[in-house]
Amino acid sequence: xxxxxxxxxxxxxxxxxxxxxxxxxxxxxxxxxxxxxxxxxxxxxxxxxxxxxxxxxxxxxxxxxxxxxxxxxxxxxxxxxxxxxxxxxxxxxxxxxxxxxxxxxxxxxxxxxxxxxxxxxxxxxxxxxxxxxxxxxxxxxxxxxxxxxxxxxxxxxxxxxxxxxxxxxxxxxxxxxxxxxxxxxxxxxxxxxxxx
Amino acid sequence: xxxxxxxxxxxxxxxxxxxxxxxxxxxxxxxxxxxxxxxxxxxxxxxxxxxxxxxxxxxxxxxxxxxxxxxxxxxxxxxxxxxxxxxxxxxxxxxxxxxxxxxxxxxxxxxxxxxxxxxxxxxxxxxxxxxxxxxxxxxxxxxxxxxxxxxxxxxxxxxxxxxxxxxxxxxxxxxxxxxxxxxxxxxxxxxxxxxxxxxxxxxxxxxxxxxxxxxxxxxxxxxxxxxxxxxxxxxxxxxxxxxxxxxxxxxxxxxxxxxx
Numbered sequence: 086x087x088x089x090x091x092x093x094x095x096x097x098x099x100x101x102x103x104x105x106x107x108x109x110x111x112x113x114x115x116x117x118x119x120x121x122x123x124x125x126x127x128x129x130x131x132x133x134x135x136x137x138x139x140x141x142x143x144x145x146x147x148x149x150x151x152x153x154x155x156x157x158x159x160x161x162x163x164x165x166x167x168x169x170x171x172x173x174x175x176x177x178x179x180x181x182x183x184x185x186x187x188x189x190x191x192x193x194x195x196x197x198x199x200x201x202x203x204x205x206x207x208x209x210x211x212x213x214x215x216x217x218x219x220x221x222x223x224x225x226x227x228x229x230x231x232x233x234x235x236x237x238x239x240x241x242x243x244x245x246x247x248x249x250x251x252x253x254x255x256x257x258x259x260x261x262x263x264x265x266x267x268x269x270x271x272x273x274x275x276x277x278x279x280x281x
Numbered sequence: 282x283x284x285x286x287x288x289x290x291x292x293x294x295x296x297x298x299x300x301x302x303x304x305x306x307x308x309x310x311x312x313x314x315x316x317x318x319x320x321x322x323x324x325x326x327x328x329x330x331x332x333x334x335x336x337x338x339x340x341x342x343x344x345x346x347x348x349x350x351x352x353x354x355x356x357x358x359x360x361x362x363x364x365x366x367x368x369x370x371x372x373x374x375x376x377x378x379x380x381x382x383x384x385x386x387x388x389x390x391x392x393x394x395x396x397x398x399x400x401x402x403x404x405x406x407x408x409x410x411x412x413x414x415x416x417x418x419x420x421x422x423x424x425x426x427x428x429x430x431x432x433x434x435x436x437x438x439x440x441x442x443x444x445x446x447x448x449x450x451x452x453x454x455x456x457x458x459x460x461x462x463x464x465x466x467x468x469x470x471x472x473x474x475x476x477x478x479x480x481x482x483x484x485x486x487x488x489x490x491x492x493x494x495x496x497x498x499x500x501x502x503x504x505x506x507x508x509x510x511x512x513x514x515x516x517x518x519x520x521x522x523x524x525x526x527x528x529x530x531x532x533x534x535x536x537x538x539x540x541x
Contacts, residue, residue, distance in 0.1 A: 095393055095395070096395050098395075133393075135393045148393075150391050150393050151393050151394070152391070153391070164380055166383070166395065167380045167383030167384055167386075168379040168380055168383050169383070170383040170386040170390065170392075171379040171380065171382030171383035171384075171385075171386050172379060172382075172383075173386070174382065174383075174385075174386035174389065175352060178348070179345065179348070182345075182348070183343060195345045195349065198345075198346065198349035198350075199349055199352060200374060209379055210379075250391075251390045251391045251392055252390050252391065256389040256390075257389065259389065260385070260386070260389050261348065263385070264348070264351045264352055264355055264385075265347065265351045266351070271341075272341045275341060275343070
């Protein structure tokens with residue numbers, strides 16, 4: 086049952102906390118916790134090709150990612166998910182290519198070029214600001230930290246742990262290269278960093 | 282405002298602004314204006330520091346403007362002749378603009394597919410029909426066995442109804458066989474066993490058990506202690522005031538080995 090619980094919880098892509106697992110599924114079998122979890126992990130891997138990764142060692146929360154190589158096109162994926170992934174990859178690319186951290190003002194100025202404005206309802210994304218600063222952060226795709234000594238407060242955007250697990254600098258560089266029709270080596274330092 | 286523009290290494294805006302400020306300062310004669318000037322200098326020096334940072338930055342210069350334009354192209358933008366203004370190129374973004382990006386994006390992620398329940402109830406349809414077609418073909422090759430379903434009817438109802446229909450069908454067959462040969466009960470095994478499919482055999486037994494339960498057929502042991510099956514004769518059903526006959530339970534087991 087733990088496997089089912091994990092799969093359903095993963096729908097929202099928010100990390101699953103150990104205490105939720107204990108409370109809702111394992112309950113009286115607390116002592117066998119480690120055994121149960123590792124069994125579940127094995128089943129997920131063998132049957133579904135999914136890996137359970139501990140994303141936060143303090144809170145003991147986990148995410149599921151695919152352990153299969155990035156599949157080709159035709160993912161069984163809903164339109165809404167695709168659109169969000171599109172926005173996400175654009176943001177992650179921008180962050181990486183600009184040195185792994187960007188200021189919020191820089192990011193939103195960039196997104197303006199793509200007709201995405203904070204504070205405005207977007208035709209597709211609705212409240213974009215919320216999507217980026219809340220949903221993506223909760224899902225651990227992005228990490229937003231306030232920059233000290235700034236007034237009005239500014240924030241630094243970086244890759245979150247899930248992004249680091251589900252993709253890589255090399256993958257993102259390849260994405261950028263594909264979009265721009267250039268060889269990834271065109272951006273020497275980014276390429277060096279990605280293939281280090 | 283326009284921070285990014287100022288920071289762009291290609292821009293001299295910062296210098297120009299400083300020069301303008303210098304000129305203005307000469308005209309200053311009130312404290313308030315001096316304060317503004319001071320504020321401006323602080324801002325300018327901050328920007329200057331950032332610009333210097335960017336120069337030392339180890340990242341090879343990445344031009345976000347071109348990146349954005351290339352993304353728009355990927356999205357399938359319809360560029361119009363007229364440019365609205367400098368900061369936003371004109372053009373129509375199609376409805377599926379972001380889906381296109383997303384489609385490409387998925388190739389670079391190892392995302393666990395979102396788990397959804399498959400909808401729809403179980404339907405018995407083509408695979409079942411196909412089996413029956415096969416059985417039909419075997420029959421027409423002239424096998425001696427008496428049980429050959431002539432039916433190729435496609436089942437489109439839900440599972441439960443399919444069972445009922447099956448039961449009825451089997452009853453029909455049993456009765457037909459009996460009509461042809463009223464005094465010879467049929468060997469149970471001959472009746473239920475499908476020589477080509479173990480699964481079908483089990484299904485047949487399952488359906489027959491319904492007939493027994495409902496009192497529409499009987500199973501008895503013949504002289505050789507082998508089970509035989511026959512439809513209950515109507516008079517027996519009428520006479521039996523206790524309901525569907527004395528109930529007996531029999532557990533039958535059949536392994537694939539035995540079936541062979």
